[in-house]
Amino acid sequence: MQKRKLLRIKTENEIRKLTVTEHRVINGHAEDMSAILDVDLELLNKRTGSPYKSLKILLSLFRRVRSLALFQKNGKLRLK
Secondary structure: OOHHHHHHHHHHHHHHOOOHHHHHHHHHHHHHHHHHHOOOHHHHHHHHOOHHHHHHHHHHHHHHHHHHHHHHHOOOOOOO
């Protein structure tokens, strides 16, 4: 099996083991991040099939936006 496929299986098993409290925390963080990034969380959850996966995507997007914001702040990038 490919390494990615094995990692996905591991992740799916880990998602199933999450407690109700952990699911609430994930949903709360996903809501916060979607509001900050102005992303439709319902649509994202529908497409990914999992709030955990949605949160991972939102955090990845945030890291990229944060890098761009730092470049703009330092004068290395000019966004309109």
